[in-house]
Amino acid sequence: EVQLVESGGGLVKPGGSLRLSCAASGFTFSNAWMSWVRQAPGKGLEWVGCIKTKTDDGTTEYAAPVKGRFTISRDDSKTTLYLQMNSLNTEDTAVYYCTTSRVHAGYFQNWGQGTLVTVSS
């Protein structure tokens, strides 16, 4: 069974930092493109960014609102995905989902349950 379990969410002040983790199991993590998608309260889905596999040079891509502030990384030995978030602002308040296609593709076959990040003073 595929499992994606996010952790690390919480309350942070504007300008602060937070690191999210996503523990993956049930599929070959090293072969999968992984992404983060967020959803602000009562709003739609927003792609945050992705990281491809090592065979695809481990390329990362980011949405414009987070580029330069967020960094996605992966540890294939631990089957874990990370999202380092710096210079947080109130617009970053959202549930953050870890997602994957489980293959070299950009659609999202599997989703974690999400972790809530609240940016507030």
Next chain:
Amino acid sequence: EIVLTQSPGTLSLSPGERATLSCRASQSVSSSYLAWYQQKPGQVPRLLIYGAFSRATGIPDRFSGSGSGTDFTLTISRLEPEDFAVYYCHQYGSSSWTFGQGTKVEIK
């Protein structure tokens, strides 16, 4: 960045009726890298369609996707009670992926 515009914003239909949801892209979506998701209140989104017309595992055949270039459609042939939800399109054909704003399918 490719902007996806979904229409209508809300679709009011009765069970058994046909639902047609539109997703229009501001630029051509490469290789029809277009997906559709369903999200019910309090739940995680579920993949329905990828590659514009391929149904994901376990998705009933009343859901179908079509289109290419800049115009894509999700059709639900006969609405079941569990199909009332919000639907999102998503393009992953460029270096910056994007979602549409969603279409809510509600019970009339």
